Amino acid sequence: MDAAGFLWQSIRNFKEMGTVVHSSPAMCKKMTAFIDHEKDKIIIELGAGDGVITQYILDKMAPDARLYSFEINEELCATIREKINDSRLVLINGSAENVELYMQQYGVERVDHIISALPFVLFPEALTENILMSCRRLLKQGHYFIQMHYTRNLIKIYQRIFGQVKVFSVLINIPPGYVFKCGS
Ligand SMILES: C[S@@+](CC[C@H](N)C(=O)[O-])C[C@H]1O[C@@H](n2cnc3c(N)ncnc32)[C@H](O)[C@@H]1O
Structure with a gap:
């Protein structure tokens, strides 16, 4: 989908999209930086959009x-x-x-990483909480929930649910954003 198509989708569904442009290559790289090509065999992506981060994840994954x-x-x-x-x-x-x-239907009990571009700042708090709790239950011990944001506002909820949170700035993105690496 070109930039105009993505913008059109954003205008029609702003509360779900939360942005008007794709993530930049710099953002996609940071979102996928923690994938271990050898060890990480099952990954979940939330809020795939038109697949810009999806392709980066696939490029880092083993066959x-x-x-x-x-x-x-x-x-x-x-x-x-x-x-x-x-x-x-x-x-x-x-x-x-x-x-x-869904994971139950696919016979998946635990996953290695969850990479999310969901616009939680626009979601009701209870929905955010439910999704994050599901993610915590699905994640293997010692693995990461990775979240993209344009603000640090929600950091406390990640700290409460996942414990340790490291925040990385990604300046080359519209708008500049953050990647939260949640988990220990
Ligand atoms: C900020 S966009 C990210 C798109 C793309 N991953 C990127 O980084 O450019 C968020 C995406 O999450 C999707 N989304 C919103 N709520 C969702 C939900 N409850 N479940 C799955 N996807 C959702 C939207 O439709 C939108 O495509």
């Missing part, structure tokens, strides 16, 4: 790894299907709030 990407917007899912043809990708046109249910 026998699997990526479960969630995207609630059907048109964005159609774009991902058109542009990414990779048997390691399971694209789920559904809401992140049901992530545990």
